Amino acid sequence: MTIHKIAFLGAGSIAEAVIAGLTKAKAVDGRRIMVSNRSDSGRLAYLAQEYGVQGTHDKEELLRGADIVMLAMKPKDAAEALLSLKDLIGEDQLLISLMAGVSTSSMDQLLEKQIPIIRAMPNTSAAILRSATAICPSAHATERHVEMAKYLFAAVGVVSVVTEEQMHAVTALSGSGPAYIYFVVEAMEQAAREIGLTEDISKPLILQTMIGAAEMLKLTPKHPSVLRKEITSPGGTTQAGIEVLQSFEFQQALVQCISRAAERSRELGETLEQLFKQ
Ligand SMILES: NC(=O)C1=CN([C@@H]2O[C@H](COP(=O)(O)OP(=O)(O)OC[C@H]3O[C@@H](n4cnc5c(N)ncnc54)[C@H](OP(=O)(O)O)[C@@H]3O)[C@@H](O)[C@H]2O)C=CC1
Numbered sequence: 001m002t003i004h005k006i007a008f009l010g011a012g013s014i015a016e017a018v019i020a021g022l023t024k025a026k027a028v029d030g031r032r033i034m035v036s037n038r039s040d041s042g043r044l045a046y047l048a049q050e051y052g053v054q055g056t057h058d059k060e061e062l063l064r065g066a067d068i069v070m071l072a073m074k075p076k077d078a079a080e081a082l083l084s085l086k087d088l089i090g091e092d093q094l095l096i097s098l099m100a101g102v103s104t105s106s107m108d109q110l111l112e113k114q115i116p117i118i119r120a121m122p123n124t125s126a127a128i129l130r131s132a133t134a135i136c137p138s139a140h141a142t143e144r145h146v147e148m149a150k151y152l153f154a155a156v157g158v159v160s161v162v163t164e165e166q167m168h169a170v171t172a173l174s175g176s177g178p179a180y181i182y183f184v185v186e187a188m189e190q191a192a193r194e195i196g197l198t199e200d201i202s203k204p205l206i207l208q209t210m211i212g213a214a215e216m217l218k219l220t221p222k223h224p225s226v227l228r229k230e231i232t233s234p235g236g237t238t239q240a241g242i243e244v245l246q247s248f249e250f251q252q253a254l255v256q257c258i259s260r261a262a263e264r265s266r267e268l269g270e271t272l273e274q275l276f277k278q
């Protein structure tokens with residue numbers, strides 16, 4: 001697929017992860033990517049140095065010739081960003097929003113034009129081509145736009161097409177998901193220290209344990225509960241450990257964590273929707 005130029009509005013964590021992945025996968029040449037933020041020139045210089053992209057604070061220059069405009073700012077900055085694009089963006093350009101919660105109808109209302117929009121929810125593993133990305137099209141997006149988004153996000157991992165209503169759920173599950181895993185690893189590292197292992201010993205063991213478990217889930221047809229039971233000898237160490245997790249209602253905590261994150265995605269979107277009700 002020929003992509004002439006991608007313009008990123010927002011140059012933070014997720015913009016960098018997607019840029020790193022796209023350039024690493026050679027799906028898009030860095031010279032075809034232009035990045036912008038409101039003020040942080042140092043950050044643009046870093047991205048230019050690291051990935052061969054161009055930085056600019058000139059919105060006209062940013063949007064000129066771009067076939068894809070990627071929104072990568074926080075939801076609270078969505079209104080300001082979209083209003084700044086309103087007079088510059090054309091209906092021949094595809095807007096891809098990475099923002100949590102912000103609906104395509106809110107974006108339509110702010111832009112006051114029939115811009116094709118795809119919402120995409122990748123995760124930071126895009127940087128190493130292992131993102132789990134969900135995408136959904138707006139009413140003005142065609143199959144060709146969906147194919148363009150699929151091309152980009154398939155280059156940095158796996159892609160699923162979902163409904164817009166499901167975006168809250170996938171944001172909570174796979175958008176935020178790597179953070180839950182890192183949180184578990186932080187606890188494993190703390191535990192390792194407390195039971196007398198130095199980092200040089202514990203780090204590779206924790207890492208390989210994570211990778212091994214993930215690969216098992218991928219390569220065997222067994223349900224995770226079966227894989228867990230295979231490790232849990234009656235009266236053994238795993239059972240003793242899991243009983244402690246159960247006493248803290250660990251699984252219920254995770255279920256509630258993901259449910260709360262999905263609810264938060266709704267709240268982030270509603271903040272913007274309130275604007276149109278005033
Ligand atoms: N981090 C993650 O893992 C994921 C994040 N997302 C979504 O991506 C979005 C960005 O998140 P993240 O990268 O973590 O956030 P960051 O805070 O790291 O980056 C936000 C960027 O947006 C820029 N920015 C803010 N307002 C504007 C504006 N009006 N015009 C242009 N640039 C602007 C900021 O720079 P400056 O302040 O200089 O303008 C900064 O470069 C969020 O909406 C989030 O929901 C989606 C998937 C995963």
Ligand SMILES: O=C(O)[C@@H]1CCC=N1
Nearest residue numbers: 100171172175176177
């Ligand atoms: O925490 C957030 O709001 C964003 C969305 C998904 C991951 N990070």
